[in-house]
Amino acid sequence: MYKTPDLHSPLDSGATARVREPSMRRFADADEMISALEPSYPIYCLRPHVLADNARRFVDGFPGRVMYAVKCNPHPAVLHHLFEAGIEHFDTASLPEIAQVREAHPRAEAYFMHPVKSRAALLSAAKVYDVRHYVIDHADELTKILEAVERRDIAVLVRLSTPGGNALFELSDKFGAAPAEAVELLRAVHEAGLETGLAFHVGSQCGEPAAWSTALDIAAQVIGAAGVPIGYLDVGGGFPAAYSNHDVPPLEDFFAIIRERLATMPIGPDCIVMCEPGRALVADAMSLVVQIQLRKGDALYINDGIFHSMSEPAAAGVQLPARLIRPGGGVAPGMVEFTIFGPTCDSTDLLPHKVALPADAGEGDWIEFGQIGAYSNSMATRFNGFSSDTFVTVNSPPFRPVLRN
Ligand SMILES: Cc1ncc(COP(=O)(O)O)c(C=O)c1O
Structure with missing residues (x-):
């Protein structure tokens, strides 16, 4: 028999103090940072003003509530700046993410959006961290929630699978109920006396x-x-x-097409529409500075790679904009397409695409x-003992790719 321990919420004490910004060294741009630190380790350059602009763009433009998907970049400074810019709802997938959000920002709301949760995590989420929104994609998960969570003032959202093929990272292969199952799950949530909701994710990027x-057409049929x-x-x-x-x-x-389709959805005026972006809020708010440790012909060995900050280029082939920085020194004319190797002993630790840099990069x-x-x-x-966990802030504009069209 599953037992409920007697827990006291650390948040019950009305902890509402304004949370201080995590302290980090500040620079005008990556060049100034390099001149000051000459780092032989990777450095993330966070742009708080870009986080704030992105948050405002979502809050002002999206026709509903905006939740930030913490998994995308959980650095405390990222959460801080998004919260300060008006994002007060957070999509969390685990108890540590819930704890991080609720302890750093007691006024923020954490939503437990993982369709598979342990009983212990459910218990603590509800009792310690006051989490009131959960996701399911299977009837047994609803049973688990009903058994592990005593309170009944909660909402359970049913995750619906959507057709794939549009995104770089499909998410409906692993999670999401088929429409007919989603109909049954919505009824079961309602019959259990809980507030209902429907959620989907079209895939990342x-x-x-x-x-x-x-996806909204399918959701409309399910709701109907x-x-x-x-x-x-x-x-x-x-996004x-x-x-x-x-x-x-x-x-x-994206906002326009969602707004247009929402106008004819079979939902009442009290239905809360939400989105849970990660990537689009944070991708351009951070760059990474690495150092070249060795050149062998047209191959460069750097101190970060696919086991550290660059797993997405390896997993999905995304290509990041890159520029060489050599403070106080000119570079040779002409560019070379370099192979870029990461720091570990694994020979798969390389970028799958070449990177164009000045010919004398070394x-x-x-x-x-x-x-x-x-x-x-x-x-x-932390493979091979390498880690990338140094952050600074910079005031420069985002380092975005120059696209041909
Ligand atoms: C349930 C859920 N919500 C939100 C996100 C964030 O997606 P994205 O970063 O593509 O906006 C993810 C990403 O995996 C997810 O699984």
């Missing part, structure tokens, strides 16, 4: 605004067939960022990679 109207009141409609994340090999429409095109030079705010530090391992 989705460059097709039409993917949301297709279920015939129960819908408290929440969550259109997920997936794309620009990479050197991936041009994307402006965010406003040991001791630095490279800045842009658009690396999403799924970089959050995915990094």
Whole structure:
């Protein structure tokens, strides 16, 4: 028999003090940082003003509530700046993420959006951290929630699978109920006396605004067939960022198509519409500075790679904008397409694409990679003893790719 320990919430004490910004060294740009630190280790250059601009763009433009997907970049400074810019809802996938959000920002709300949760995590989420929103994609998960969570003032959102093919990272292969199952799950949540909701995720780095109207069409059929009141409609994340090999429409095109389709959804005026972006809020708010440790012909060996900040170039072929930095020194004319190896002993630790840099790039030079705010530090391992965990802030504009069209 599963037992409920007697827990006291550290947040019950009305902890509302304003949380201080995590302290980090500040520089005008990556060049100034390199001149000051001459780092032989990788450095993340965070741009708080870009986080604030991105947050405002979502809060002002998206027709509903904006939740930040913490998994994308959980650095405390990222959460801090997004919160300060008006994002007070956080999509969390685990108890540590919930704890991080709720302890650093007691006024923020954490949503437990992972469709598979342990009983212990459910118990602590509800009792210690006051979490009131959960996701399921299977009837047994609803049973688990009903058994592990005593309180009944909660909402359970049913994750619906959507057609794939539009995104670089498909998410419906692993999670999501088929429409007919989703109908049954919505009814079961309602019959259990809980507030209902429907959620989907079209996949990460989705460059097709039409993917949301297709998903919303399916959601409309599910809601119509279920015939129960819908408290929440969550259109997920997936909003794309620009990479050197991936041009994307402006965010406003996505918001417009969602707004248009929402106008005819079978939901009441009280239904809360939500989105849960990660990548589009943070990708261009951070760059990474690495140092070249050795040159062998047209190959450069650097101090970060696919086991650390650059797993996405390896997993999905995204290409990051790159520039050489050599403070106080000129570079040779002409560019060379270099192979870039990461620091570990594994021969797969290399970027799958070549990187164009000045022809005389070599040991001791630095490279800045842009658009690396999403799924970089959050995915990094400590393989071979290498780690990338030094952050500074810079005031410079985002280092975005120059795209041909
Ligand atoms: C449930 C859920 N919500 C939100 C996100 C964030 O997606 P993105 O960074 O593509 O916006 C993810 C990413 O995996 C996810 O699994």
